[in-house]
Amino acid sequence: MKYFKLIIALTLFVFVACSEFEHGPTDSSSGNPAKVENVVITPINGGLEITYDLPKDKNVLYVKAVYMNSKGVESEVKTSVFNNKIQILGFKDVAEVSVKLYSVNRAETNSEAVVVSGTPLISPVDMIQQNFEITTDFGGAKFKWNNALKTPIAIQLFAPNEKGKLELVNTQYTEQIASSFSLRGYPSVPTKFAAVIRDRYDNFSDTIYAGTADKMLVPLHEERLDKTIFKKVVLQNDDNWDAWEGDYWGLFDDKNGTIVHTQGNIPRPSILTVDLGVVVNLSRINVLQRADGLGLGFAYTHGNPKKYAVYGSKELPGPDGNLANWIKLRDCESIKPSGLPIGQKTDEDVAHFWAGDEYTFENAPEIRYFRFVVYDTWDGAGYISFSELTFWGNIVK
Known part of the structure; x- marks a missing residue:
């Protein structure tokens, strides 16, 4: 009986202890943590790479960057204290971006913001568009591109329907450095083909056509x-x-x-x-x-x-x-x-x-x-x- 009561007591102790740990912040310390220091901004394609020195505060759990993304929506990126670098990606335009950096402690309390800014380099979507080619192929057109950064992208391929209007007929998902794809089954008559590049941030290229004066190609017979x-x-x-x-x-x-x-x-x-x-x-x-x-x-x-x-x-x-x-x-x-x-x-x-x-x-x-x-x-x-x-x-x- 004595042992039975002891087991019940231990069970109640563990239940109460677990219940206490399941609620509220992991640290009850008050006050704002120290800010990050010596911030350096490096522009990269479609974003910014930000490095910094972490505060000497054992309660700091992570650093977060808050910014407006390319769609005008406030977004944030977090990285742990085991890293002193954070990347902000997904920008289509080469325009200045303002970023607020916070260190955050175990009580989920933010430091005072460190406001920095930088201008991303040309986006991967625009880089790929610059070298994209649409050329004549057997029974259709060949779409060829180079993706030097190995960015995950979707290539949307367009061809005319029975009414002569361009419609989406195929989407190629890839992150390979060099890729190509051919649309087939078209007669040997002047035909307009097109492509649009999309990244995972829903940035789109301009519509890309063949480099001919009338944007038309004549598929080779087969x-x-x-x-x-x-x-x-x-x-x-x-x-x-x-x-x-x-x-x-x-x-x-x-x-x-x-x-x-x-x-x-x-x-x-x-x-x-x-x-x-x-x-x-x-x-x-x-x-x-x-x-x-x-x-x-x-x-x-x-x-x-x-x-x-x-x-x-x-x-x-x-x-x-x-x-x-x-x-x-x-x-x-x-x-x-x-x-x-x-x-x-x-x-x-x-x-x-x-x-x-x-x-x-x-x-x-x-x-x-x-x-x-x-x-x-x-x-x-x-x-x-x-x-x-x-x-x-x-x-x-």
């Missing part, structure tokens, strides 16, 4: 090749792409769930050959990696091709498949936008995975026979597996 007329070709140095659960025709059935797969027991390169059924000047190809049952488990790994080359020929050179007798169309390398290690993926990586690796050809020769030559995989696997291969070009009538 058409998607009909995979139903393709024919299988097996040359003496070709790999077996029907190994394991793979099937040669899984590469040309427009189904992400079917794949090709090699045995993995012959030296690289591993080669696949196909008769396209028509003579064509290729404009581009798209390569889709293999997805697993849940979608992303095999992304950028599991035998997906990393480095490869593509070859072509108008006539079949011979049964031995010697690459010296074929025309090398280009080298290719699959990319992962973030550059993160295997197993780690950003939203941009996922979007790229589902869109596929696309490669274009400039002044491609007339070919009918095509060879896909793999030198390395994402994870170094001895086998190769991937999902789909699609072609576009100008068919020679």
Whole structure:
């Protein structure tokens, strides 16, 4: 009984003690803390970097900066006493900004304000706009930009609807240094395309158009090749792409769930050959990696091709498949936008995975026979597996 009463007493003590700590400031000290000193303002792109000396006051918990953001709304940024630097970001205009700095103690009491000001450098949005290009591409337009600061941005892409009015058709989210994207499926007639850049602070660029006098571009003609007329070709140095659960025709059935797969027991390169059924000047190809049952488990790994080359020929050179007798169309390398290690993926990586690796050809020769030559995989696997291969070009009538 004695022990039971002791347990009840201890429980009540802990409950009351916790209740006291859960309410009110963590420190009951009164008075204002000392101010920060020796403040230095350094302009940065789209903001200010502020450094200072912290007050010698053990009760100071953090420093906060209070300012009006680019939308005219009062905002604040906080940083702990383990840092003597604070950044204010998100300004679109190159105009003076006034900032109030406070040190704040454990009782959430502000110091007297230290008022400073500075003028941000050109915003990242305006920097990107200065080097943004919209140029003619196969079946549409190519949008290309440089993001030297790796600022998280959204690129809004516009094209005409059936009434000829510009409408938002795609948004690309990225923070890569150099990026590009193409809008496809437009006829070879004068067409106006446009773009707008937005950052996470809802700052927008001006509307960007092609650099032509009338802001118009004429998309280059191309058409998607009909995979139903393709024919299988097996040359003496070709790999077996029907190994394991793979099937040669899984590469040309427009189904992400079917794949090709090699045995993995012959030296690289591993080669696949196909008769396209028509003579064509290729404009581009798209390569889709293999997805697993849940979608992303095999992304950028599991035998997906990393480095490869593509070859072509108008006539079949011979049964031995010697690459010296074929025309090398280009080298290719699959990319992962973030550059993160295997197993780690950003939203941009996922979007790229589902869109596929696309490669274009400039002044491609007339070919009918095509060879896909793999030198390395994402994870170094001895086998190769991937999902789909699609072609576009100008068919020679």
